[in-house]
Amino acid sequence: MLLSRYLLPVMKETPADAQIVSHQLMLRAGLVRQTAAGIYAWLPLGLRVLDRISAIVRREQDRAGAIELLMPTIQSADLWRQSGRYDAYGPEMLRFQDRGQREMLYGPTNEEMITAIFRDCVRSYRDLPRTLYHIQWKFRDEVRPRFGVMRGREFLMKDAYSFDMDEASGQLSYYTQMLAYLRTFEAMGLRAVPMRAATGPIGGNLSHEFIVLADTGESEVYYDSDYEHLNWNQSAFDYGNAQDLDAFKRMFSHMYAATDETHDLRAWEQVPDERKKNGRGIEVGHIFFFGTKYSAAMGMHVQAKDGSLVTPLMGSYGVGVSRLMGAIIEANHDANGIIWPEAVAPFDIGLINLRPDDAACAAAAHDLQAKLEAAGRSVLHDDRDARGGEKFATMDLIGLPWTVTIGPKGVAARTVEVKRRATGEKQEVSVESLVAGLAKSDTMGAL
Amino acid sequence: MLLSRYLLPVMKETPADAQIVSHQLMLRAGLVRQTAAGIYAWLPLGLRVLDRISAIVRREQDRAGAIELLMPTIQSADLWRQSGRYDAYGPEMLRFQDRGQREMLYGPTNEEMITAIFRDCVRSYRDLPRTLYHIQWKFRDEVRPRFGVMRGREFLMKDAYSFDMDEASGQLSYYTQMLAYLRTFEAMGLRAVPMRAATGPIGGNLSHEFIVLADTGESEVYYDSDYEHLNWNQSAFDYGNAQDLDAFKRMFSHMYAATDETHDLRAWEQVPDERKKNGRGIEVGHIFFFGTKYSAAMGMHVQAKDGSLVTPLMGSYGVGVSRLMGAIIEANHDANGIIWPEAVAPFDIGLINLRPDDAACAAAAHDLQAKLEAAGRSVLHDDRDARGGEKFATMDLIGLPWTVTIGPKGVAARTVEVKRRATGEKQEVSVESLVAGLAKSDTMGAL
Numbered sequence: 001m002l003l004s005r006y007l008l009p010v011m012k013e014t015p016a017d018a019q020i021v022s023h024q025l026m027l028r029a030g031l032v033r034q035t036a037a038g039i040y041a042w043l044p045l046g047l048r049v050l051d052r053i054s055a056i057v058r059r060e061q062d063r064a065g066a067i068e069l070l071m072p073t074i075q076s077a078d079l080w081r082q083s084g085r086y087d088a089y090g091p092e093m094l095r096f097q098d099r100g101q102r103e104m105l106y107g108p109t110n111e112e113m114i115t116a117i118f119r120d121c122v123r124s125y126r127d128l129p130r131t132l133y134h135i136q137w138k139f140r141d142e143v144r145p146r147f148g149v150m151r152g153r154e155f156l157m158k159d160a161y162s163f164d165m166d167e168a169s170g171q172l173s174y175y176t177q178m179l180a181y182l183r184t185f186e187a188m189g190l191r192a193v194p195m196r197a198a199t200g201p202i203g204g205n206l207s208h209e210f211i212v213l214a215d216t217g218e219s220e221v222y223y224d225s226d227y228e229h230l231n232w233n234q235s236a237f238d239y240g241n242a243q244d245l246d247a248f249k250r251m252f253s254h255m256y257a258a259t260d261e262t263h264d265l266r267a268w269e270q271v272p273d274e275r276k277k278n279g280r281g282i283e284v285g286h287i288f289f290f291g292t293k294y295s296a297a298m299g300m301h302v303q304a305k306d307g308s309l310v311t312p313l314m315g316s317y318g319v320g321v322s323r324l325m326g327a328i329i330e331a332n333h334d335a336n337g338i339i340w341p342e343a344v345a346p347f348d349i350g351l352i353n354l355r356p357d358d359a360a361c362a363a364a365a366h367d368l369q370a371k372l373e374a375a376g377r378s379v380l381h382d383d384r385d386a387r388g389g390e391k392f393a394t395m396d397l398i399g400l401p402w403t404v405t406i407g408p409k410g411v412a413a414r415t416v417e418v419k420r421r422a423t424g425e426k427q428e429v430s431v432e433s434l435v436a437g438l439a440k441s442d443t444m445g446a447l
Numbered sequence: 448m449l450l451s452r453y454l455l456p457v458m459k460e461t462p463a464d465a466q467i468v469s470h471q472l473m474l475r476a477g478l479v480r481q482t483a484a485g486i487y488a489w490l491p492l493g494l495r496v497l498d499r500i501s502a503i504v505r506r507e508q509d510r511a512g513a514i515e516l517l518m519p520t521i522q523s524a525d526l527w528r529q530s531g532r533y534d535a536y537g538p539e540m541l542r543f544q545d546r547g548q549r550e551m552l553y554g555p556t557n558e559e560m561i562t563a564i565f566r567d568c569v570r571s572y573r574d575l576p577r578t579l580y581h582i583q584w585k586f587r588d589e590v591r592p593r594f595g596v597m598r599g600r601e602f603l604m605k606d607a608y609s610f611d612m613d614e615a616s617g618q619l620s621y622y623t624q625m626l627a628y629l630r631t632f633e634a635m636g637l638r639a640v641p642m643r644a645a646t647g648p649i650g651g652n653l654s655h656e657f658i659v660l661a662d663t664g665e666s667e668v669y670y671d672s673d674y675e676h677l678n679w680n681q682s683a684f685d686y687g688n689a690q691d692l693d694a695f696k697r698m699f700s701h702m703y704a705a706t707d708e709t710h711d712l713r714a715w716e717q718v719p720d721e722r723k724k725n726g727r728g729i730e731v732g733h734i735f736f737f738g739t740k741y742s743a744a745m746g747m748h749v750q751a752k753d754g755s756l757v758t759p760l761m762g763s764y765g766v767g768v769s770r771l772m773g774a775i776i777e778a779n780h781d782a783n784g785i786i787w788p789e790a791v792a793p794f795d796i797g798l799i800n801l802r803p804d805d806a807a808c809a810a811a812a813h814d815l816q817a818k819l820e821a822a823g824r825s826v827l828h829d830d831r832d833a834r835g836g837e838k839f840a841t842m843d844l845i846g847l848p849w850t851v852t853i854g855p856k857g858v859a860a861r862t863v864e865v866k867r868r869a870t871g872e873k874q875e876v877s878v879e880s881l882v883a884g885l886a887k888s889d890t891m892g893a894l
Contacts, residue, residue: 004573005512005514005577006514007514007516007568007569007574007577007579009567009568009569030568033564033567033568035518035519035522035523035526035560035563035564036519036521036522036523036526036549036551037547037549039519039521039523040519041516041517041518041519041560041564042516042517042518043516043564043568044514044515044516044579046516047515047516047517050517065452067452067453067454067491068491068494069454069488069489069490069491069493069494070488070489070494070497071482071488071489072482072483072486072487072488072584072601073520073584073601074483074486074553074586074600074601075482075483076482076483076486079482079483091546092546094543094545094546095543096541096542096543096544097543098541098588098600099538099539099541099588099590100484100590102483102484104483106521106553113482113488116482117480117482117488117490120456120480121454121456121477121480121490122454122456126451126831126832127454130452130454132454132491137519137520137584139521141545141546143546143547153521153545154519154520154521384573385573
């Protein structure tokens with residue numbers, strides 16, 4: 001991508017109304033623009049990150065056997081009357097009438113709708129268990145939207161719903177999603193800790209929230225340092241295997257983790273001192289197992305093997321997809337800007353041409369862009385007529401993992417300067433070795 | 448994908464309330480379910496098609512140099528007051544108040560919002576021309592929603608917006624999108640004809656709509672048969688080249704095309720009789736060039752090279768992404784069900800195991816699924832305990848391009864039956880030649 005043909009409105013000044021660093025950096029780096037209170041447009045660079053985050057969430061849901069569908073944003077109030085939640089839900093629900101005076105709402109969540117769909121589509125135990133998910137925009141009319149996409153009104157959420165014939169199968173579905181969540185966050189370069197949570201208005205008695213560790217996080221958290229040594233994606237737990245899931249459940253359930261709201265001093269004392277860690281974190285996911293709360297209220301029955309009618313057990317599993325972008329930035333930035341983990345970076349490489357007016361430099365830069373793209377790397381090529389200092393500052397601000405700089409001296413010597421954003425390390429390398437290294441390696445880290 | 452773990456609620460009966468064939472087939476094939484009047488949930492199979500249609504639209508927009516962003520669904524009424532359209536827009540606009548009594552709306556289109564974003568982000572002629580697009584849900588509160596996704600209330604649209612410094616550049620942007628549209632529809636296996644259109648409330652004096660030819664279409668169309676011989680994706684028109692775009696414009700502008708609303712008998716008489724064609728069609732896209740209508744009303748100015756302030760010229764370009772699914776089905780079906788073009792099929796291959804209870808058949812079917820998937824083909828494997836007749840009928844109904852059938856006789860002989868949905872042709876082939884043929888060829892058609 002040529003920056004001269006892109007839309008990247010970066011800001012030098014920190015916007016006065018942005019209180020937290022992720023909000024400031026998302027505005028400054030040209031990722032989003034606010035279009036109404038708590039409602040954002042995703043500019044081209046921000047959308048690329050949002051798409052990469054969504055793709056990781058989707059991949060891990062698919063691996064865990066969940067099936068993707070897509071429910072609409074607008075729902076009928078009648079649906080919510082079937083579960084009894086229409087009157088119970090607070091003013092965060094955006095309610096309105098359509099032109100036929102029918103009561104409608106913008107979905108804040110989809111328990112009712114998925115229950116109605118499953119109820120109307122499925123008749124037999126043969127069609128269970130099933131976990132269905134979608135990635136769709138939600139609206140919650142926060143009284144005081146703030147912190148950018150961290151507490152916006154229109155936000156992107158992945159919500160999954162499980163349907164099982166009995167408690168044991170339901171618990172398998174629950175822990176399958178829990179494992180998928182830990183793998184999802186880890187794949188984005190985040191360290192997430194699951195914590196027992198209250199269930200609130202969703203219902204049920206089994207619930208966990210997932211807190212991403214970040215020094216600038218909203219909540220204080222207390223946890224066992226063993227969490228920092230676990231690697232969920234390397235672990236051999238197989239989603240289809242009940243014994244594996246049981247071992248997984250035991251593995252984390254003996255480890256302490258709590259936010260300041262749920263902190264239990266007595267249990268905390270049992271953690272060996274050298275493993276006691278506390279820090280700050282941001283909630284990025286919440287999962288619930290609530291049994292027959294919605295299926296019973298909405299009259300969902302399926303025929304069991306013995307011919308009897310069974311009311312399926314359900315769980316629901318949410319990830320704040322747009323919120324994750326804020327959390328990733330809170331956990332990955334410095335004074336100069338964002339430091340994207342490679343897995344979610346909007347482009348792999350920023351390519352700076354220091355002298356676009358010089359024919360040899362321009363030819364070398366376009367040639368290198370083509371070679372890097374042919375090697376499967378995404379490149380943002382700063383070919384603008386601007387000062388070098390401005391170009392370097394922009395690349396640091398938008399936080400691409402690698403910056404490759406071409407100038408007249410390097411063109412003569414067939415070398416470029418490669419800088420790693422995370423560490424600031426720079427090295428001169430030949431164009432050939434840069435391209436060959438990229439073609440061979442899966443991650444840029446191998447450079 | 449194993450059908451025994453999927454969600455595919457097909458229906459044998461034609462739903463009484465579905466009047467047109469695409470609506471009937473989308474319900475019967477388990478692609479969508481209505482959740483409120485004119486509002487649909489996309490079931491897993493339907494979402495796969497929607498994603499493939501979106502991906503083709505996105506690829507062709509990107510090739511044409513348009514930049515993707517994503518605007519929110521909810522907009523502020525204030526934005527529409529700046530253009531003067533808030534009061535002018537009819538009851539199709541879904542209006543409501545948020546909890547702070549601010550007037551809001553669910554966007555039916557995004558001219559105002561993109562104009563405000565561009566106005567606030569861009570200052571200089573260096574940042575033009577630019578065409579920006581998004582693929583986002585829209586809401587239009589139709590008084591009588593009908594025909595399934597063809598005239599729904601919540602629908603997915605690709606809308607692009609161009610910004611140019613002068614008329615000549617603006618026309619280039621307009622014809623660039625027109626060429627991208629013809630390539631987009633053709634890539635989905637559709638034959639689309641562009642027709643001059645009235646501009647209506649969007650404004651301006653240059654507009655075309657795109658009609659997909661289908662015997663069951665809503666409008667009568669009259670066109671020059673030369674359209675049937677053009678191949679836009681093979682044509683060498685280069686988007687960046689003004690002469691190419693001019694040649695492209697001349698190429699189609701001498702050819703007659705009109706709907707019954709705009710049919711001009713005098714011009715029609717000039718078409719040689721042997722090239723006069725008439726038939727039926729469905730509108731799937733509409734493009735407009737409206738100059739400074741929104742940029743002037745909303746105070747957008749950019750600095751020209753000479754330092755003067757210029758009000759950019761704009762166009763807007765819509766494709767009904769969810770509507771296209773209906774149009775594709777209208778153009779591609781028979782008495783047994785849908786016949787998906789390969790480019791948008793939800794799976795490439797339906798794999799039927801006639802005897803899932805037979806260990807040798809089951810092993811052969813799972814092995815073949817793995818080999819086909821390793822060759823890059825998507826497979827829906829019917830491993831259910833059901834009659835062969837039901838399995839064949841389901842595959843015909845959901846319209847996958849190829850059905851591969853495994854049974855006990857074939858397992859003994861290492862052969863399978865391959866059926867092409869579009870023609871009904873069947874052949875016995877060896878498993879080895881099937882897999883080898885697929886690994887070699889880009890399209891299934893080479894089998």
